[in-house]
Amino acid sequence: MTASDEKGTTGAQSEMRTPAVVSKDEWEAARDALLVKEKAHSRARDALAAERRRMPWMAVKTDYQFEGPDGKIGLLDLFDGRRQLIVYRAFYEPGVFGWPEHACRGCSMVADQVAHVAHLNARDTTLVFVSRGPQEDLARLKARMGWDIPWFTLTDSFDTDFGVDEWHGTNVFFRDGDRVFRTYFLNNRGDEQMGNTWNYLDITPLGRQELWEDSPEGYPQTPTYKWWNWHDSYVADAPPDKKWVEISTAGEAAFREESAKKKL
Structure with missing residues (x-):
């Protein structure tokens, strides 16, 4: 019997062929079977990120210029002193549907999903959006939509040169100092998954920078969980909070113990 049969629904709803309704034990067995595939998917995703960290780099030799809230700045300035930079090309400019009240619907959905950038910043990573819309229009749009993402105006061939x-x-x-390298690019459905802190870090050359990752020798890595913080509490060069380290260590130990029991 399907869920629709159980509810006795009629009309258009009754045409929806829903999965079977089963007992608790049957449901858990089905979930455990699917979990095997989900874990394989996670391992494959981790392996792909590890391969991504070993991709060759392309030197960027043009000093691209952008317009920001405080005037003109170069590509190096977009890094804001950090080593990694993620640049999303959003469409907010004359000719785009919704202009000037709105940016493109898809780009706006991406902006709505972006997690607090402080967590990326804590991993030596800066995220910015770029468009061709003037700064005064961008400021009004960001205020209306509640977006805090750093957003700059394109002024040259950056978008053409980088496929956006x-x-x-x-x-x-x-x-690397004053040298800039392009390390990765994604678009189309690849952009659908972006917004999450982890997904952003997974496309960077340094990754999440945690000990469990398969990264080239010499890459920065710290214990898992230990660097996490409230987004308003990150302080440059500050050691991890002692209490949080104790809590996360205890949590990891409990997880390992529970996992060991399930394997018996």
Whole structure:
């Protein structure tokens, strides 16, 4: 019997073929079977991120310029002193549907999903959006929509040179002193998953920077969970909070013990 049969629904709803309604034990067995595939998917995703961290880099030799709230700045300035930079090309400019009251619907949905950037900043990573709309219009749009993402105006061929002149996309860059390298790019459905802190870090050359990751030798890594903080409490060069370290360590130990029991 389906859920629809159980409820006795009629009309259009009754045409929806819902899964079977089963007992608690049957449901848990089905969930455990699917969990095997989900874990395999997670391991495959981690392996893909590890391979991404080993991709070759492309040197960026043009000093691209952008307009910001305080005037003109260069590509190096977008890093805001950090080593990694993620640039999402959003469409908010004349000719885009919704202008000037709204940005593109899809780009707006991406902006709505972005987690607090302080967590990325804590991993030496800066996230910015870029569009061709003027700063005064961008400021009004951000205030209306409640977006705090740093957002800059394109002024040259950056969008054309990096494949985002006619469609949205996310470019990733790494800074070594004054040298800038392009390390990764995604668009289309690849952009659908973005917004989550972890997904952003997974497309960067340094990754999440946690000990469990498969990263090249010498890459920065710290214990899992220990660096996490409230978004208003990150302080540069501050050691992890002692109490949080104790809590996370205890949590990890309990998880390992429970996992060991399930394998018996």
